[in-house]
Each structure stands twice: as structure tokens, then as C-alpha cells.
Amino acid sequence: MKKILHIIEAALVYKLIFIFGALPYVTASNIGGFLGRKLGPLLKVNKTARNNIKLAMPELSEAKVEEILLGMWDNLGRVMTEFSHMNRMTANKIDELVTIEGQEHLDALRRENGGFLMTGHFGNWEMIPAASYQKGCPLHIVYRKANNPYVDKIVCNMRKNYQVSASAKGSVGARQIIKALKLGKHALMLVDQKQNDGIAVPLFGRDAMTAPGIATMALKYDCKIFPAKLKRVHGHKFKFTAYPPINIVRSGNEKEDIQNLMTSINIILEGWIRKNPEQWFWVHNRWPKK
Numbered sequence: 001m002k003k004i005l006h007i008i009e010a011a012l013v014y015k016l017i018f019i020f021g022a023l024p025y026v027t028a029s030n031i032g033g034f035l036g037r038k039l040g041p042l043l044k045v046n047k048t049a050r051n052n053i054k055l056a057m058p059e060l061s062e063a064k065v066e067e068i069l070l071g072m073w074d075n076l077g078r079v080m081t082e083f084s085h086m087n088r089m090t091a092n093k094i095d096e097l098v099t100i101e102g103q104e105h106l107d108a109l110r111r112e113n114g115g116f117l118m119t120g121h122f123g124n125w126e127m128i129p130a131a132s133y134q135k136g137c138p139l140h141i142v143y144r145k146a147n148n149p150y151v152d153k154i155v156c157n158m159r160k161n162y163q164v165s166a167s168a169k170g171s172v173g174a175r176q177i178i179k180a181l182k183l184g185k186h187a188l189m190l191v192d193q194k195q196n197d198g199i200a201v202p203l204f205g206r207d208a209m210t211a212p213g214i215a216t217m218a219l220k221y222d223c224k225i226f227p228a229k230l231k232r233v234h235g236h237k238f239k240f241t242a243y244p245p246i247n248i249v250r251s252g253n254e255k256e257d258i259q260n261l262m263t264s265i266n267i268i269l270e271g272w273i274r275k276n277p278e279q280w281f282w283v284h285n286r287w288p289k290k
Contacts, residue, residue, distance in 0.1 A: 010150030036077020071278025102242035120192030121281035
């Protein structure tokens with residue numbers, strides 16, 4: 001029965017990708033934003049997002065919180081329908097949709113013999129590997145594997161034109177990342193989601209269980225970490241900003257060094273989110289329920 005449900009779900013996903021992919025990119029994005037604004041507030045996770053916003057920024061008024069929520073659903077709706085076009089992101093299309101700032105930092109990462117591009121679920125994060133590929137810095141994508149194996153295959157096929165390789169999060173994926181780094185590849189890691197067996201690192205002044213993998217590998221294999229943000233600036237268009245590498249301090253105490261590096265990363269993420277809170281993935285249970 002589970003396999004049948006997975007097949008039905010995958011067939012629906014494939015059909016939606018086909019439908020929105022047949023539309024002009026701008027039309028698909030606009031429809032996604034409209035559907036997100038109309039349907040998102042009706043979902044159960046809307047309450048989770050509202051609670052997270054209030055927890056992170058208690059100084060905000062109720063009206064501002066609702067404004068952020070509506071903006072978040074607009075963004076997420078667009079992300080979902082824009083994905084139907086990701087397998088056709090040519091260099092010309094990227095130039096049309098994405099303004100690049102900090103190209104010199106992408107070039108610096110490309111010259112590294114292995115390294116990381118660090119980001120979070122901000123704006124349309126899928127545009128980061130597509131734009132990086134077209135701008136001369138192809139990436140090994142680290143992603144969360146879909147629960148449905150058929151859907152996972154569809155998603156991976158949509159990304160195959162702009163990734164050099166990929167690995168799912170987990171122990172097997174970690175070994176694949178290490179192999180990619182040793183081969184001189186550059187890994188894209190989204191580091192803003194909760195990991196229950198991670199380490200407690202402050203985010204908006206509250207401890208959040210954080211995956212320390214990027215810090216552990218950067219310290220062990222002497223890799224640089226370049227932050228990158230993809231911000232939606234006008235409907236279907238974006239600004240991709242690549243930043244200088246994070247200053248990594250090695251004290252000789254591995255545990256403290258990992259903690260300090262992940263603290264620096266969370267400070268960067270928090271700064272991005274505070275500037276454009278409507279573009280972050282607030283529906284995720286980022287902090288302990290207590």
C-alpha cells in the first residue's frame with residue numbers, strides 16, 4: 001500500500017511539474033505566489049511559522065507577524081512552481097533572472113582545492129547551484145532526501161543539469177561529501193535546519209540544535225567556507241550575493257572550534273533573516289518546543 005501511495009504522489013508531482021513547466025516562467029512564478037498566499041495560511045504549519053516568528057522576534061507587532069507570514073507563503077509558493085523550470089536554467093536565463101554580487105568570491109571558491117558554499121532556506125535557494133554552475137563554479141549539492149523515493153528521483157533529475165554530483169544527508173552522504181572534497185569539488189550546504197543529535201548553538205538568542213558537519217569537515221580537511229545568499233528582489237527575480245570566506249580560528253580544542261565556527265555561521269544566518277524575514281523557511285521546527 002505504501003508503494004502505491006508513493007507512486008500516486010510521484011505521479012501528481014510529475015504532472016504539476018509538467019503543467020507549470022509548460023507555462024512561461026513568470027506566469028508559473030506568479031501563480032505559485034498567488035496559491036501560496038491563498039492556501040498557505042490555511043495549513044497547520046502556519047501556526048508553527050507564526051510561533052517561530054514570535055519566538056525569534058518578540059518585539060514585532062501582530063500585524064507585522066501576519067505580514068511576514070503572508071510574504072513567506074508568497075515566496076514558498078513561487079519556489080515550488082519555479083522549480084518546474086530549474087532543469088532549463090541556461091546561462092542566458094540566469095542572466096535574465098539573477099543579479100550576481102561578489103563574483104570574485106565565487107571565483108575564489110572555484111580556485112580552492114575543495115571547499116564549501118554555505119547558505120540556508122532563504123529566497124529560492126535552488127537558484128544558488130544553478131547560478132553558480134552558470135557562473136563557473138559547479139557544486140556538489142548536499143540535500144535532504146525525500147521520503148518518497150520516486151519523488152526523490154524526480155527532484156534529482158530536475159537538478160542534474162546544474163550539479164556535478166549530490167549526496168543526501170546522513171552517514172553515507174557524509175562520506176560522499178568527504179570524497180567530493182578530496183577530489184577538489186565544492187559542496188553546497190544548507191545549514192539552517194534542526195538536527196536533533198546536533199549541537200546547541202544560539203539562533204535569535206535561543207539554543208537551536210544545529211548540524212555541525214560543515215564545521216567539522218572544514219576544520220579537519222582545511223576547507224574554506226564561503227557564505228552565499230539568494231534573495232528575491234522583485235517577484236520572480238533575484239540577487240545572489242557571495243561573501244568572503246568565514247574566518248576560521250583553530251585553537252587546538254576541536255570541540256570549542258566547532259562550537260565557535262557554528263556560532264559564527266548562525267550569526268550570519270540570523271542577520272540575513274532579520275533583514276528579510278518573509279523569505280526564510282519559518283515552517284520548520286527550529287527550536288525545542290519547550
